[in-house]
Amino acid sequence: MLGVVDETTSRRFQVTFDCADPARMAGFWAQVLGYVVQPPPAPFASWPEALAAWGVPAERHGDASAVVDPEGVGPRIYFQRVPEPKVAKNRVHLDVRAAPGLAGAERMAALEAEAARLVAAGARVLARCAPAPPLESGHLVLADPEGNEFCLD
Known part of the structure; x- marks a missing residue:
């Protein structure tokens, strides 16, 4: 068919x-x-x-x-x-795996370091979502140079 x-x-x-x-x-x-x-x-x-x-x-x-x-x-x-x-929040976004296998403070430090590299390339940090029990997988929300949101997780 x-x-x-x-x-x-x-x-x-x-x-x-x-x-x-x-x-x-x-x-x-x-x-x-x-x-x-x-x-x-x-x-x-x-x-x-x-x-x-x-x-x-x-x-x-x-x-x-x-x-x-x-x-x-x-x-x-x-x-x-x-x-x-662009006029509104993305309905779909990319999650970029920037700290695989890491948890807690070590994970957030790796995400912050990657965010700093991307900010130098033109990104903006929009939000920091710290780990909260029972999960230890915080993430960062960024925007690319034209405002499209994406996450570092």
Whole structure:
């Protein structure tokens, strides 16, 4: 039957961000995730070369960017320029695992250190949610350079 997917089959996906500055956002999220800005396809040496060959007008060359997991495991993250600004809280956000296996004060110290690195890259810290018994898994809420919320946990 057309359109039916076997429930044992996983699907590849990408996460898409609407934004004002795709190149800036790609650079920021590459730092957050340990990804790289997606290189142009062969045989092109650069994105401007590829886009020109495909007939994309020069004024549209900055309309999109993407980052990819250099190990090919994680999803592609795509950034597309949109004219309107972000106006409300995200309904979906990324949780970035920055302190796996740590708990309590050690976990929060690791999260704070990662937050400081990301603030230097353009993030803002929005909230600190300290560990509370019975759980010892606090987290930090941050915003990327365009205000999209994400968590360090």
